[in-house]
Amino acid sequence: MARTPDHALAVEAVDVTKRYGPLVAVDHLSLRVAQGEVYGILGPNGAGKTTFLRMLFGLIRPDSGTVRVFGRTWDESGVGVLDGVAGFIESPRFYPYLTGRENLEGLALLDGGERATRAGRVAEVLDVVDLTGREEDKVAGYSYGMRQRLGVAASLLRDPRLLILDEPANGLDPGGIRDMRALVKRLADSGLTVLLSSHHMDEVEEICDNVTIMARGKVAFHGSLGQLRAMAPDPGHLLSTDDDARAVALAIASHPEVAVEVDPDGGLVAVGPPARLSAYVADLVRAGIGLRQFTPTQTPLEALFFMLTDAEPDDRTTVTVR
Numbered sequence: 001m002a003r004t005p006d007h008a009l010a011v012e013a014v015d016v017t018k019r020y021g022p023l024v025a026v027d028h029l030s031l032r033v034a035q036g037e038v039y040g041i042l043g044p045n046g047a048g049k050t051t052f053l054r055m056l057f058g059l060i061r062p063d064s065g066t067v068r069v070f071g072r073t074w075d076e077s078g079v080g081v082l083d084g085v086a087g088f089i090e091s092p093r094f095y096p097y098l099t100g101r102e103n104l105e106g107l108a109l110l111d112g113g114e115r116a117t118r119a120g121r122v123a124e125v126l127d128v129v130d131l132t133g134r135e136e137d138k139v140a141g142y143s144y145g146m147r148q149r150l151g152v153a154a155s156l157l158r159d160p161r162l163l164i165l166d167e168p169a170n171g172l173d174p175g176g177i178r179d180m181r182a183l184v185k186r187l188a189d190s191g192l193t194v195l196l197s198s199h200h201m202d203e204v205e206e207i208c209d210n211v212t213i214m215a216r217g218k219v220a221f222h223g224s225l226g227q228l229r230a231m232a233p234d235p236g237h238l239l240s241t242d243d244d245a246r247a248v249a250l251a252i253a254s255h256p257e258v259a260v261e262v263d264p265d266g267g268l269v270a271v272g273p274p275a276r277l278s279a280y281v282a283d284l285v286r287a288g289i290g291l292r293q294f295t296p297t298q299t300p301l302e303a304l305f306f307m308l309t310d311a312e313p314d315d316r317t318t319v320t321v322r
């Protein structure tokens with residue numbers, strides 16, 4: 001794949017390492033985020049995602065390596081690095097006794113610049129994040145998802161070209177995750193570069209162009225979602241029949257590409273390529289074996305995520321397909 005030219009990069013990290021005492025929180029991380037893309041940094045708790053995002057905002061400095069935002073480094077440009085950059089680390093904070101609108105108006109005056117204080121701008125960003133109609137409610141009464149979206153609205157006041165969101169879907173219910181995903185898609189469609197972190201594959205798989213998967217500070221995967229999908233293992237399904245012994249025997253006799261094993265929690269687990277699984281299930285029915293349950297255990301991408309991040313770092317192969 002063609003390498004993105006340096007001038008077209010929103011973020012570039014080259015061999016970045018950050019230690020806390022003996023702990024290596026970020027270990028020789030390199031990545032490139034092109035302008036206009038949605039980029040996901042994925043990893044389980046403690047992988048080093050927030051530490052990296054803190055470095056982008058200049059809240060901490062790397063021990064070694066270089067971080068560039070739109071080509072600028074903190075050493076060269078100081079706080080000027082943050083021109084065109086907005087977002088939040090961990091959860092956004094607001095005054096709970098003020099309304100959503102009042103919070104945004106205060107922020108616009110404090111740090112928004114000319115555009116943010118323009119009449120109607122607060123209403124515009126509230127509209128983008130779907131909080132129109134709730135702007136006169138006190139933030140104390142907002143759901144967690146509404147606060148997260150208000151955080152995005154606050155970031156948009158700065159009119160960024162790059163939006164950095166640290167686990168924006170963390171703690172949200174499925175409806176909140178869906179709303180956040182739709183919001184990120186809308187923002188990306190408007191041309192904004194979005195860099196977000198997450199520890200759930202399903203939060204990012206529909207919205208990110210490219211991802212870096214981290215585990216214990218190290219990169220476990222770099223590449224596009226398409227490349228990640230191509231590496232994903234065959235899906236596993238929980239299977240329950242009215243004659244599990246015959247179901248296993250049928251797989252052994254006629255479906256060598258489908259592995260069927262007894263699940264210690266009850267029932268069977270069948271793993272194989274989707275078309276082979278379908279053929280096997282059709283055969284079960286043909287053989288008069290009653291099917292009671294056939295449900296996926298994990299999506300293939302979730303399974304890959306756990307494979308890449310659960311292994312011991314020394315055993316893990318780093319895959320770079322970008």
Ligand SMILES: Nc1ncnc2c1ncn2[C@@H]1O[C@H](COP(=O)(O)OP(=O)(O)OP(=O)(O)O)[C@@H](O)[C@H]1O
Pocket residue numbers: 020023024025043044045046047048049050051052199
């Ligand atoms: N200020 C600090 N002092 C000491 N250790 C820290 C500090 N900040 C982070 N760490 C450690 O660095 C490692 C990476 O933490 P980080 O918060 O970057 O992970 P994360 O991927 O964002 O995880 P989470 O999803 O839990 O936020 C963890 O082991 C964490 O305990």
